Amino acid sequence: xxxxxxxxxxxxxxxxxxxxxxxxxxxxxxxxxxxxxxxxxxxxxxxxxxxxxxxxxxxxxxxxxxxxxxxxxxxxxxxxxxxxxxxxxxxxxxxxxxxxxxxxxxxxxxxxxxxxxxxxxxxxxxxxxxxxxxxxxxxxxxxxxxxxxxxxxxxxxxxxxxxxxxxxxxxxxxxxxxxxxxxxxxxxxxxxxxxxxxxxxxxxxxxxxxxxxxxxxxxxxxxxxxxxxxxxxxxxxxxxxxxxxxxxxxxxxxxxxxxxxxxxxxxxxxxxxxxxxxxxxxxxxxxxxxxxxxxxxxxx
Amino acid sequence: xxxxxxxxxxxxxxxxxxxxxxxxxxxxxxxxxxxxxxxxxxxxxxxxxxxxxxxxxxxxxxxxxxxxxxxxxxxxxxxxxxxxxxxxxxxxxxxxxxxxxxxxxxxxxxxxxxxxxxxxxxxxxxxxxxxxxxxxxxxxxxxxxxxxxxxxxxxxxxxxxxxxxxxxxxxxxxxxxxxxxxxxxxxxxxxxxxxxxxxxxxxxxxxxxxxxxxxxxxxxxxxxxxxxxxxxxxxxxxxxxxxxxxxxxxxxxxxxxxxxxxxxxxxx
Numbered sequence: 074x075x076x077x078x079x080x081x082x083x084x085x086x087x088x089x090x091x092x093x094x095x096x097x098x099x100x101x102x103x104x105x106x107x108x109x110x111x112x113x114x115x116x117x118x119x120x121x122x123x124x125x126x127x128x129x130x131x132x133x134x135x136x137x138x139x140x141x142x143x144x145x146x147x148x149x150x151x152x153x154x155x156x157x158x159x160x161x162x163x164x165x166x167x168x169x170x171x172x173x174x175x176x177x178x179x180x181x182x183x184x185x186x187x188x189x190x191x192x193x194x195x196x197x198x199x200x201x202x203x204x205x206x207x208x209x210x211x212x213x214x215x216x217x218x219x220x221x222x223x224x225x226x227x228x229x230x231x232x233x234x235x236x237x238x239x240x241x242x243x244x245x246x247x248x249x250x251x252x253x254x255x256x257x258x259x260x261x262x263x264x265x266x267x268x269x270x271x272x273x274x275x276x277x278x279x280x281x282x283x284x285x286x287x288x289x290x291x292x293x294x295x296x297x298x299x300x301x302x303x304x305x306x307x308x309x310x311x312x313x314x315x316x317x318x319x320x321x322x323x324x325x326x327x328x329x330x331x332x333x334x335x336x337x338x339x340x341x342x343x344x345x346x347x348x349x350x351x352x353x354x355x356x357x358x359x360x361x362x363x364x365x366x367x368x369x370x371x372x373x
Numbered sequence: 374x375x376x377x378x379x380x381x382x383x384x385x386x387x388x389x390x391x392x393x394x395x396x397x398x399x400x401x402x403x404x405x406x407x408x409x410x411x412x413x414x415x416x417x418x419x420x421x422x423x424x425x426x427x428x429x430x431x432x433x434x435x436x437x438x439x440x441x442x443x444x445x446x447x448x449x450x451x452x453x454x455x456x457x458x459x460x461x462x463x464x465x466x467x468x469x470x471x472x473x474x475x476x477x478x479x480x481x482x483x484x485x486x487x488x489x490x491x492x493x494x495x496x497x498x499x500x501x502x503x504x505x506x507x508x509x510x511x512x513x514x515x516x517x518x519x520x521x522x523x524x525x526x527x528x529x530x531x532x533x534x535x536x537x538x539x540x541x542x543x544x545x546x547x548x549x550x551x552x553x554x555x556x557x558x559x560x561x562x563x564x565x566x567x568x569x570x571x572x573x574x575x576x577x578x579x580x581x582x583x584x585x586x587x588x589x590x591x592x593x594x595x596x597x598x599x600x601x602x603x604x605x606x607x608x609x610x611x612x613x614x615x616x617x618x619x620x621x622x623x624x625x626x627x628x629x630x631x632x633x634x635x636x637x638x639x640x641x
Contacts, residue, residue: 117500117533119529119533120529120532122525122526122528122529124489124493124521124522124525125493125496125522125525125526125529127493128490128492128493128494128496128497128522128526129493129494129496129497129500129529130497131483131493131494131497132483132493132494132495132496132497132498132499132500132501133497133498133500133501134497135476135482135483135494135497135498136497136498136501136503137501137503138501140497155487155490156490156493156522159484159486159487159490160483160484160490160493160494163484164476164483164484
């Protein structure tokens with residue numbers, strides 16, 4: 074996703090000289106190097122100073138520029154939190170804060186590099202919009218939105234590398250603020266936010282009737298759709314690489330009428346002290362294809 | 374001396390009397406206000422607004438020590454940017470102007486109040502460079518220098534070679550309750566810290582406008598510039614000067630009358 078992010082932003086920056094990228098000590102590897110080479114004045118590396126990264130972006134946006142603040146999620150949102158809240162949200166300036174490698178992506182780096190509660194935090198700040206694309210193609214749509222967005226700040230939560238493409242065959246287009254059906258089915262639907270949608274597609278191989286949705290916009294949320302899904306499907310399953318508090322599971326729990334229909338797969342409200350691959354971390358918090366399969370096999 | 378400078382200095386005494394009197398008048402309608410720090414930076418703000426800011430060049434001013442915003446509002450009122458009736462409603466139930474500056478108020482460039490934010494915001498504005506001759510002016514307090522985020526920006530601004538920034542430090546040496554030189558003696562000397570970070574630095578008496586002006590005018594424009602302006606909190610009212618008590622307090626009616634009397638004497 075991060076390569077696609079840079080590649081696509083280079084394309085957009087060629088046509089729009091207001092696009093700036095402000096990074097905090099992220100090596101300009103791969104496509105990011107292209108941006109730096111082509112638009113030297115619009116690529117700013119602030120180094121290990123995330124508070125300044127956000128403050129600087131607010132000053133750029135207040136002067137009519139379209140800045141993207143970019144670093145690993147925990148450092149783009151947690152470290153400079155007050156700057157995000159005061160400089161971006163309180164002043165309501167259109168800056169995109171990119172949280173790269175969010176959730177449990179950096180599975181071997183330990184809890185200081187994991188973002189289990191970023192969506193919850195970002196959603197709770199007034200004026201903040203929250204976007205969580207499920208694959209590199211949906212990310213491009215999110216970037217398009219961020220570039221034309223004049224409403225206020227955006228938290229754009231993305232993965233890192235190797236994410237598969239799922240939305241290429243989707244009949245429904247990306248519309249900001251709407252739940253998006255990616256794969257049609259009946260009986261049971263799975264709603265996912267982010268690249269964890271891959272679990273749903275793995276299940277789809279065996280459960281052909283699964284309907285799969287991408288909840289790419291977590292704020293503002295498409296609340297009306299929750300009750301429509303409730304009426305249409307026997308079961309609703311949510312999957313997210315995020316805490317059970319304040320993310321996709323919370324949104325559904327707070328708004329669904331028939332709670333018996335709802336099954337949530339989220340990270341527990343506990344810090345992670347484990348290592349290994351991302352699947353290992355997710356599994357230890359009860360998120361796995363096998364666990365979800367059990368819900369699908371249950372009769373009711 | 375240029376005609377502009379002569380004109381500025383000639384009217385300065387009258388203007389500053391008017392601004393301080395307006396603040397004292399407003400103080401009688403509220404329970405408390407940051408009078409000490411607002412008085413300490415008036416000479417600085419007056420120089421920035423009434424001498425330096427050039428609208429043609431899209432110059433901007435950020436008050437990073439947002440708790441002195443009342444002084445900023447008073448100047449903006451004088452410039453007819455803020456309406457008198459709005460300032461009369463300062464901190465009132467029906468008002469839209471409160472203690473700290475808000476970007477949505479006419480003439481205000483940044484919402485500050487939490488210390489340590491203004492310099493990075495100013496750096497972003499300076500980088501955006503809306504006009505080739507644009508200068509961004511930022512005023513911070515010396516207590517604010519204890520915020521780590523300030524030093525992030527100090528290091529960053531010189532490293533990125535952002536040279537169209539003028540930072541003025543209101544060095545009144547008083548925080549809300551104590552002296553900075555008592556609690557953080559190693560904060561001093563301030564100027565050497567900035568110069569070691571690659572800034573051009575000068576020192577001035579923060580109540581001597583001729584000195585402030587000349588130091589800013591004679592800066593090295595190839596570097597970001599910081600002016601350590603030595604000020605007195607509560608200046609020039611005798612019973613407010615250097616008294617921590619006046620960080621956040623409104624004078625009662627007797628104190629108000631005394632303060633006005635002293636101001637009138639100084640005006641002559």
